[in-house]
Amino acid sequence: MVESTLKQDAKAPNTNRIGLTLGDYKGSPSTLCDGCGHDAITSQIIKACYELAVEPHKVAKLSGIGCSSKTPAYFLSRAHGFNAVHGRMPSIATGVSMANKDLTLLAVSGDGDTASIGLGQFCHLVRRNVPMIYVIENNGVYGLTKGQFSATADIGSKLKTGVSNELPPIDICSLAVEMGCGFVGRSFAGDPKQLVALLKAAMSHKGTAILDVVSPCVTFNNHEGSTKSYKYAKEHEMPIHEIGYIPFYEQIAVDYEPGSAVEVKMHDGSHIVLRKAAKDYDPRNKLAAIDTIHKAIAEHQFLTGLLYIDEKKPDFTTIMQLDDQPLASLGQDKLRPGKDALSAIMAELK
Amino acid sequence: MKTLASETSSKVEQGRIVNNFSIHVATINGSGSQSSNNVLMRSLFQMGIPVSGKNLFPSNIAGLPTWFTIRVNKDGWIARKKEVDILVAMNPQTAYEDVMSLPSGAVCISPTELNLEKARQDVIHYVVPFTELANQATDQIKLRKLLTNMIYVGVVAELLGIDFAEIEKSIRRQFEGKAKAIDLNLVAVDAGRKWAKESAAKKDPYYVERMNKTEGKIIIDGNAACAIGSMFAGVSVITWYPITPSSSLCEQLIDYLHEYRRDEANGKATYAVIQAEDELAAIGMALGAGWAGARSMTSTSGPGISLMAEFVGLGYFAEIPTVIFDVQRVGPSTGMPTRTMQGDILSAYLLSHGDTKHIALLPGSVEECYSQALDAFNLAERFQTPVFVLSDLDLGMNNWMSDPFPYPEKPMDRGKVLNAQELEKLGKFERYRDVDGDGIPYRTLPGTNSPIAGYFTRGSGHNEAAAYTERADDYLRLMDRLNRKYQTARKYVPKPVIETQAGAKVGIIAYGSSDFAVQESRAQLNAEGLATDYLRLRAIPFTEELRDFVEKHDRIYVVEQNRDAQMRDLIRLEMPDLAMKLQSVLHYDGLPIDARSVTDAILSQEK
Structure with missing residues (x-):
């Protein structure tokens, strides 16, 4: 640190609060298609972590299988990453969270991974409220297996081949709200400003934070007739508010007008400020959230923003009454009861 | 006292058979017979007589036939006895078939x-007015059925000469803290005892007499033993999905952890137990926790193993304990889900797709359920891989006598894990590099405060530095190293137990819960003039002792509880040059294996 300060010149890269550069938050180069929405999301994850000065070694990156699930390799190369099996990242995340509650779990999944093969694990993860950020890069299509419909594809949306989808979509956000999720947001890969604010807010939430991000598949689902294309999303997007996130350490310097905004305090003391845009919307009302999501679906609107938040719901590590130290760091002295314990157990069995 | 006891036990007075018989109790499940049978078994145990009890139960909560079989044996043979000596026929649904299957001269106690007297005249009958006795014991109609079961305990105890002080002690233990239940059950036992004393003239040769062969011993089921072993192994993340016959493993573990691994003052726990939504999730959670550095486990049975297949393969390739x-x-x-079998040998060994082979331990007693649970966690972290402990329903759910378990001598082996200081000294870290030549790489845990600690965990496509690769040479090196690691494991797993006899040309190989029957069978074979050597396998991969053993013998019988000779085939795969020496004794009717069946099968092949 001292050395780098001395050598500082005009070319020295900017650093964040903990002295890391934006580059320190990057991963290996993406191998996804040019223009893929997922890469835009990766950039915002890198930006959010850099700006929040997240310590990379305290992050565990998790994913399932699919194009989206490849992306944890493209950010935070200093963090441990785990590319699990299809649809079952939530169970890996649950185990990691139990073993080391001090880690920040940052997970990326897709619509096939979450809404089809992994729907059961998704619901139970949310039900348990495992503390983690869970990003669904939602393009309505199976990209890695070359263009089959996923369960989030809208009725009537068309594949490149002209085949039309006949089944109704599963709406991940309303499902998450219904399952009791304490943080549900939706965004669009082409809206970096909103996305980075939602990612930062999700990182301050203590519990499962679900972010459903529509991320067009440029190869298999970005054509006329697709409801997950850049064109469609841009035309139909309806932000319910402008979202601002203020980290705890910046609060003193921030000046905002509380009168025109809904302000939500996060468990770590930071704030989300939601400036009213399209509607008078309070994301703390569960029934209103479900109602608003369903009305938007009926009107073919694509609702984005922080849809629901509940900062009071206890997370799974709290419910489980885990030791103050992460379980993975406990030694034999705490893990193996003494000789008297075994003698007592044996005596009971005599 | 000691001398006296052993003298009386070995003495068979004219027409008397002492401390050597089986009792078979046929009831309807859900009728409360489990308590009665436990009281009977425990009373015998408290009299110092070697005893075992097996519950042969249906997959049902109430209304289907269930049997409990108690073996009393002065010589300590505690495998199931094939022949029934004393039948307590309480179940009208099965009574006729039960009595017809008795050998001539056996005893039948029935309502x-x-x-039933008319059905078999070559059987000694005690016909008991159970309904009448129950009506006299209580005026509460609801309780009569339950009490009937305790009345047969009184009848059997009086006929055999079981000490009533021991019966009372067992009842007090069984219904601890429930004064009313204790009183009522004591009344019922007394009703049975009185009836037998006053109205039943002793016509059978079976008696019990006090011995001193159970002093200091414990009674425990294998699932509880696995649970205790796991707790002392330091397990901290436990995931499970209910399935018979494994549920009681985690249920008992929860009780032990609650008592011994929780801070009473603030309620904080050094463990997390998660009842998962299915076995797919249970294994995922266990792997996630293992990856992050906790000692993790899951417990299941065959159907769960099938569901875990994909994840276990990932655990093998990604090298997660x-x-x-x-x-x-x-x-x-x-x-047949509530019947016992050694049916998952091959499926567990090869579980998943691609080239996978796993380490599996084979506990042969409740004590080994405990000690191998301790071993399993050390092996899993040493070899960074999923390790199986293959118990079975007979071992896991039935009660067994055992010496008390010794406190673990070995400290926990956490394997090759690098911390931040070590990484700084090394300056470089490659997750899958075989630094030591034993096939076992070094790992780091998430949260390690070092810029070089992180790596990306994937399935089959990774090189030494954990980078993505689809190169043929990278994959070959990975596969060969994994094989090298597996070969190293041969030196670490529990060695087989070998027992020899002078001049034996025939060898027996068995594993798991077959041990008790095989040991007794060897005594029977000896009596028939056939000397045998015996090797009991305790782990896969096999160790060098196995090949030596097979080479040294003319013929080998592999005894196992499945139809397809799974272990024999695995041995044949490993030593094809010796394949023709290996023959089979197979027991696969869902009942626990017995010595007589083993003896008969070997003798018929020896002819």
């Missing part, structure tokens, strides 16, 4: 209304 207890049963689906 008056079943009229966890322990999987498989309490084997007959499968799949409905019909």
Whole structure:
């Protein structure tokens, strides 16, 4: 640190609060298609972590299988990453969270991974409220297996081949709200400003934070007739508010007008400020959230923003009454009861 | 006292058979007979007589036939006895078949209304007016059925000469803290005792007499033993999905952890137990926890093993420690799920797709359920891989006598894990590099404060630096290193137990819960003039002792509880040059294996 300060010149890269550069938050180069929405999301994850000065070694990156699930390799190369099996990242995340509650779990999944093969694990993860950020890069299509419909594809949306989808979509956000999720947001890969604010807010939430991000598949689902294309999303997007996130350490310097905004305090003391845009919307009302999501679906609107938040719901590590130290760091002295314990157990069995 | 006891036990007075018989109690499940049978078994145990009890139960909560078989044996043979000496026929549904299957001269205790006397005249009958006795014991109609079961305990105890002080002690233990239940059950036992004393003249040769062969011993089921072993192994993340016959493993573990691994003052726990939504999730959670550095486990049976297949393969390739207890049963689906089997040997060994082979331990007693649970966690972390413990329903759910378990001598082996200081000294870290030549790489845990600690965990496509690769040479090196690691494991797993006899040309190989029957069978074979050597396998991969043993003998019988000779085939795969020496003794009717069946099968092949 001292050395780098001395050598500082005009070319020295900017650093964040903990002295890391934006580059320190990057991963290996993406191998996804040019223009893929997922890469835009990766950039915002890198930006959010850099700006929040997240310590990379305290992050565990998790994913399932699919194009989206490849992306944890493209950010935070200093963090441990785990590319699990299809649809079952939530169970890996649950185990990691139990073993080391001090880690920040940052997970990326897709619509096939979450809404089809992994729907059961998704619901139970949310039900348990495992503390983690869970990003669904939602393009309505199976990209890695070359263009089959996923369960989030809208009725009537068309594949490149002209085949039309006949089944109704599963709406991940309303499902998450219904399952009791304490943080549900939706965004669009082409809206970096909103996305980075939602990612930062999700990182301050203590519990499962679900972010459903529509991320067009440029190869298999970005054509006329697709409801997950850049064109469609841009035309139909309806932000319910402008979202601002203020980290705890910046609060003193921030000046905002509380009168025109809904302000939500996060468990770590930071704030989300939601400036009213399209509607008078309070994301703390569960029934209103479900109602608003369903009305938007009926009107073919694509609702984005922080849809629901509940900062009071206890997370799974709290419910489980885990030791103050992460379980993975406990030694034999705490893990193996003494000789008297075994003698007592044996005596009971005599 | 000691001398006296052993003298009386070995003495067979004219027409008297002392401390050597089996009792078979046929009831309807859900009728409360389990308590009665436990009281009977425990009373015998408290009299110092070697005893075992097996519950042969249906997959049902109430209304289907169930049997409990108690073996009393002065010589300490505690495998199931094939022949029934004393039948207590309480179940009208099965009574006729039960009595017809008795050997001539056996004893049948049955209720008056079943009229079993006419069915077999070559059997000694005690016809008991159970309904009448129950009506006298209580005026509460609801309780009469339950009490009937305790009345047969009184009848059996009086006929055999079981000490009533021991019966009372067992009842007090069984219904601890429930004064009313204790009183009522004591009344019922007394009703049976009185009836037998006053109205039944002793016609059978079976007696019990006090011995001193159970002093200091414990009674425990294998699932509890696995649970205790796991707690002392330091397990901290436990995931499970209910399935018979493994549920009681985690249920008992929860009780022990609650008592011994929780801070009473603030309620904080050094463990997390998660009842998962299915076995797919249970293994995922266990692997996630193992990856992050906790000692993790899951417990299941065959159907769960099938569901875990994909994840276990990932655990093998990504090299993640966890322990999987498989309490084997007959499968799949409905019909025989509550019957015992050694049916998952090959499926567990090869579980998943691609080239996978796993480490599996084979506990042969409740004590080994405990000690191998301890071993399994050390092996899983040493070899960074899922390790199976293959128990079965007979071992896991039935009660066994055992010496008390010794406190673990070895400290926990956490394997090759690098911390931040070590990484700084090394300056470089490659997750899958075989630095030591034993096939076992070094790992780091998430949260390690070092810029070089992180790596990306994937399936089959990674090179030494954990980078993505689809190169043929990278994959070959990975596969060969994994094989090298597996070969190293041969030196670490529990060695087989070998017992020899002078001049034996025939060898027996067995594993798991077959041990008790095989040991008794060897005594029977000796009596028939056939000397045998015996090797009991305790782990896969096999160790060098196995090949030596097979080479040294003219013929080998591999005894196992499945139809397809799974272990024999695995041995044949390993030593094809010796394949023709290996023959089979197979027991696969869902009942626990017995010595007589083993002896008969070997003798018929020896002819």
